[in-house]
Amino acid sequence: LLKKIYTLVFIRKESQILLGMKKRGFGMNKWNGFGGKVEPNEQIIDAAARELKEECCLDVKTSNLKNIGHLEFTFEGDSTMMDVRVFATDIFEGTPSETEEMAPKWFKHDQIPYDDMWLDDRLWFPYMLKGKLFYGRFHYQGFDKILNYHIEELESM
Ligand SMILES: CN1CCN(c2cc(NC3CC3)nc(N)n2)CC1
Numbered sequence: 001l002l003k004k005i006y007t008l009v010f011i012r013k014e015s016q017i018l019l020g021m022k023k024r025g026f027g028m029n030k031w032n033g034f035g036g037k038v039e040p041n042e043q044i045i046d047a048a049a050r051e052l053k054e055e056c057c058l059d060v061k062t063s064n065l066k067n068i069g070h071l072e073f074t075f076e077g078d079s080t081m082m083d084v085r086v087f088a089t090d091i092f093e094g095t096p097s098e099t100e101e102m103a104p105k106w107f108k109h110d111q112i113p114y115d116d117m118w119l120d121d122r123l124w125f126p127y128m129l130k131g132k133l134f135y136g137r138f139h140y141q142g143f144d145k146i147l148n149y150h151i152e153e154l155e156s157m
Pocket of ligand 1: 006007008027032033034035036037073082084118120121140143
């Protein structure tokens with residue numbers, strides 16, 4: 001019932017996508033996009049650009065970040081909902097660099113390391129990789145089992 005909003009940013013270059021290996025905190029030891037919490041009085045899009053810079057030193061203009069997806073996560077026995085706003089761009093400045101949070105690496109679309117990612121990723125990544133807009137909700141039991149989910153392509157966000 002209590003919704004917390006998070007950001008998740010994917011950077012694309014030619015036929016590759018940038019993922020980061022999370023070195024600490026939530027999602028540690030999983031590859032993922034870059035993101036985090038939205039501070040009070042912070043616009044979601046600004047939080048997305050801020051976290052990207054903090055986590056892999058890339059600079060993006062918020063005007064170049066496109067909202068491509070919306071993911072909602074609930075957990076059996078827990079009343080919080082993770083509301084994850086997904087953004088992507090292929091316009092960025094800087095070189096992806098390792099930080100205390102993330103070790104970045106480029107991946108070809110057919111070499112996404114799903115076994116070292118959140119379980120839901122293998123369900124919605126194909127929509128993202130095909131350039132589609134998507135909405136997905138996933139109900140987890142613990143962090144290693146999805147009890148049920150729904151995902152759909154959207155015509156607009
Ligand atoms: C700040 N982060 C951004 C990414 N995020 C998640 C969550 C997730 N699944 C949920 C079961 C945990 N799956 C991906 N790919 N990312 C959580 C919050």
